[in-house]
Amino acid sequence: xxxxxKVTKVYPDGTEAVKEVSLEVGxxxxxxxxxxxxxxxxxxxxMINRLxxxxxxxxxxxxxDNTKMDDNELRRNMGYAIQQIGLFPNMTVxxxxxxxxxxxxxPKAERRRRAEELLELMGMDPNEFMDEYPNELSxxxxxRVGVARALGxxxxxxxxxxxxxxxxxxxxxxxxDEFLKIQQEIKKTIxxxxxxxxxxxxxxDKIALMKEGQLVQYDTxxxxxxxxxxxxxxxxxxxDRALKGLQLIRVKEVMTSSPPRVKSDxxxxxxxxxxxxxxxxxxxxxxxxxxxxxxVDKADLGRGxxxxxxxxxxxxxxxxxxxxxxxxxxxxxxxxxxxxxxTEDNRLxxxxxxxxxxxxLTELTQRRQSE
Amino acid sequence: xRRYVVLISLLTLLIGLTVWITNLEWIKEGVYKPxxxxxxxxCTRTHLEMVLIAELIAISIxxxxxxxxxxxxxxxxxTPVIGGANxxxxxxxxxxxxxxxxxxxxxxxxAIVALFIYGLxxxxxxxxxxxxxxxxxxxxxxxxxxxxxxxxARKIELPLALPVIMTGIRISTVITxxxxxxxxxxxxxxxxxxxLTGVFSxxxxxxxxxxxxxxxxxxxxxxxxxxxERRMTSRGLRVKAEMS
Numbered sequence: 001x002x003x004x005x006k007v008t009k010v011y012p013d014g015t016e017a018v019k020e021v022s023l024e025v026g027x028x029x030x031x032x033x034x035x036x037x038x039x040x041x042x043x044x045x046x047m048i049n050r051l052x053x054x055x056x057x058x059x060x061x062x063x064x065d066n067t068k069m070d071d072n073e074l075r076r077n078m079g080y081a082i083q084q085i086g087l088f089p090n091m092t093v094x095x096x097x098x099x100x101x102x103x104x105x106x107p108k109a110e111r112r113r114r115a116e117e118l119l120e121l122m123g124m125d126p127n128e129f130m131d132e133y134p135n136e137l138s139x140x141x142x143x144r145v146g147v148a149r150a151l152g153x154x155x156x157x158x159x160x161x162x163x164x165x166x167x168x169x170x171x172x173x174x175x176x177d178e179f180l181k182i183q184q185e186i187k188k189t190i191x192x193x194x195x196x197x198x199x200x201x202x203x204x205d206k207i208a209l210m211k212e213g214q215l216v217q218y219d220t221x222x223x224x225x226x227x228x229x230x231x232x233x234x235x236x237x238x239x240d241r242a243l244k245g246l247q248l249i250r251v252k253e254v255m256t257s258s259p260p261r262v263k264s265d266x267x268x269x270x271x272x273x274x275x276x277x278x279x280x281x282x283x284x285x286x287x288x289x290x291x292x293x294x295x296v297d298k299a300d301l302g303r304g305x306x307x308x309x310x311x312x313x314x315x316x317x318x319x320x321x322x323x324x325x326x327x328x329x330x331x332x333x334x335x336x337x338x339x340x341x342x343t344e345d346n347r348l349x350x351x352x353x354x355x356x357x358x359x360x361l362t363e364l365t366q367r368r369q370s371e
Numbered sequence: 372x373r374r375y376v377v378l379i380s381l382l383t384l385l386i387g388l389t390v391w392i393t394n395l396e397w398i399k400e401g402v403y404k405p406x407x408x409x410x411x412x413x414c415t416r417t418h419l420e421m422v423l424i425a426e427l428i429a430i431s432i433x434x435x436x437x438x439x440x441x442x443x444x445x446x447x448x449x450t451p452v453i454g455g456a457n458x459x460x461x462x463x464x465x466x467x468x469x470x471x472x473x474x475x476x477x478x479x480x481x482a483i484v485a486l487f488i489y490g491l492x493x494x495x496x497x498x499x500x501x502x503x504x505x506x507x508x509x510x511x512x513x514x515x516x517x518x519x520x521x522x523x524a525r526k527i528e529l530p531l532a533l534p535v536i537m538t539g540i541r542i543s544t545v546i547t548x549x550x551x552x553x554x555x556x557x558x559x560x561x562x563x564x565x566x567l568t569g570v571f572s573x574x575x576x577x578x579x580x581x582x583x584x585x586x587x588x589x590x591x592x593x594x595x596x597x598x599x600e601r602r603m604t605s606r607g608l609r610v611k612a613e614m615s
C-alpha cells in the first residue's frame with residue numbers, strides 16, 4: 001500500500017534529516033515511526049503527503065510514485081491528524097469534520113451524515129457536539145474530533161503525528177484503546193508517529209525505529225523487544241523490557257474467566273462455605289443481573305450477616321481489551337489484589353490478579369527465548 | 372452593561388456641553404461672531420467626511436499591504452513596510468499635516484492625504500499581525516488536508532485574522548477623528564475650525580464647543596466599529612476572547 005524506497009531528505013543548509021529509509025506498509029497495517037526527537041520520523045511522514053519535498057528516493061502509494069500526483073488530490077485521499085490537533089477555531093465541530101468531504105465536493109446532506117457517523121464512532125453525541133466550537137471542547141474531545149476529521153472522507157490511508165500527544169495519561173490510554181477498537185472495524189493503512197515506546201508497542205503492527213535519520217529496525221513490537229538488532233535498539237527498549245512486554249498481552253488472553261462469585265443478597269454463611277470449598281479468601285460479588293458489585297474478603301466475614309452489608313465497593317474495573325501493563329498499573333495505584341474485568345454494561349467477565357500476570361510474563365519470556 | 376452606562380453618560384455629557392455652550396446668550400453678544408448650530412452641524416459633517424474618505428483609502432491600501440507582506444514570497448518586505456509605517460506614526464501629526472501644504476497646496480485634498488498616511492499604520496500593522504500570529508499548526512493541518520493556497524486564505528486565514536484587522540481599523544479611525552482637528556491648518560475644514568478659533572481667540576468655551584463634538588464623534592465611531600467587529604468574529608473565536 002505504501003512503499004518507501006531509499007527516501008532521503010536533505011535540508012537546504014545541508015543537514016540530512018532522513019537517510020535512505022526503505023520500508024513497506026501493507027494494507028490495513030498500523031506502522032509506527034518511533035524514535036527520539038530529531039530522528040526524522042515526522043520528516044519522513046511529511047514526505048508521504050508531500051508537505052515536505054523529497055530529496056532522494058521514491059515513495060509509492062498503491063504502486064504510484066507520489067511525486068507524479070497532484071499535491072492536493074494526494075492529501076485529500078490521506079487523513080491527516082497532528083499533535084497540536086490544528087482544529088479550525090472559526091469552524092464548528094461539524095464543519096471541521098466536513099472539511100475534506102467539502103473539498104471533494106460531496107453534497108451537503110451526505111457530508112452532514114458522514115460527520116454524524118464519525119462523531120458517533122468517536123463516542124460523541126452528534127446532537128450535542130455538531131455545532132460546538134473547538135474552544136468549547138476538552139482536550140480529549142478535541143483529539144477525538146481531530147481523528148474524526150482525518151477520517152472525514154473515508155481515506156484508505158491515515159497519517160497521524162502524535163495524535164494523542166497533548167493530553168493527560170488517563171485520557172491518552174483511553175483514546176488509544178478506543179482507536180484500536182475503531183481500527184479493527186475500519187482497517188485503515190496507518191502511519192503513526194510517536195516517541196512513546198509504550199504507545200508504539202501497544203498500538204503497532206510494525207514499528208520502524210529510527211535514529212539520526214536512519215531506519216535502525218523495522219519489525220513487529222515483540223521482535224523489537226525480544227530480538228533487538230543492535231545496542232541502540234536494546235538501549236531504546238530499556239532494561240524494563242519485561243514490563244514493556246506486558247503491553248503485548250491483553251487481559252482477555254490471561255484472565256480467569258469464571259471467577260468464584262457470590263450474589264450480593266446471599267447470607268454470609270454461604271460465602272464462607274464457598275471460600276472454604278474453593279480454598280480461597282476472596283469472592284467477587286455480583287448483583288442479581290450479573291453486574292459487578294464489589295468484593296468480599298475472608299477477614300470481613302464476621303462483620304454482618306448479608307454479603308451486601310460487608311462487601312467492599314471497589315469501583316475500579318477494566319475491560320478485556322486492556323493491555324496487562326495498564327491493568328497492573330491500575331492494581332498498583334489502587335492497591336487491588338484482584339481486578340474485575342467487566343463488559344461495557346458492567347457485567348462481570350473475569351478477574352486478573354498478580355499471579356496471573358506473573359505467569360503470563362514468565363511464559364512470554366520463555367517463549368521468546370526458546371524461539 | 373457597565374460599559375454602556377459609562378458610554379452613554381459620557382456622550383450625554385459631551386453633547387450636553389455642546390448644547391449648553393451653543394445656547395448661551397452672552398456668548399452671542401460677545402466681541403466675535405459666535406458659532407451657531409448650523410456651523411456645528413456643518414463642521415461635524417465635513418469632519419466626518421474627511422475621516423471616512425481618509426479611512427477608506429487607508430483600509431483599501433493598508434489591509435492588502437499588511438496581508439501581502441505575510442506571503443512567503445514577500446516576507447522580506449515585512450520589516451521595511453512595518454518599520455516604515457512605524458516611522459510614519461512617530462512623526463507628530465501636526466508635522467505630517469503641515470508638510471502636505473507645500474506639496475499638495477492648501478485645501479481639503481492635503482488634509483485627506485495627511486490623515487490617510489497617519490491612519491495607515493494601525494491598519495497595516497494589525498493586518499500583518501492578524502495573519503502572522505495564526506497558529507502554524509492550523510495552517511499546516513489545512514495544507515495536510517489538501518486545501519489550496521486560496522482556500523486556506525479564504526476559509527482559514529482571513530476569518531481568523533479578521534477580528535485583529537477590524538481592531539486596527541477601529542483604532543485608526545478613532546485616532547484619525549482626533550488628528551482631523553488639525554486639518555483646518557492646511558485649508559481643510561471640520562470641527563478643528565471651531566476648536567482652533569477658540570484657541571486663537573482665547574475663548575475656553577469655544578474650544579469646548581469644537582472639542583466636545585469631536586470627542587463624541589470618536590466615541591460613536593469607535594462604538595459602531597466595535598459592534599461590527601463583534602458581529603464579524605466567528606463564535607468560535609469570541610468565546611475564547613471572553614474567557615481569557
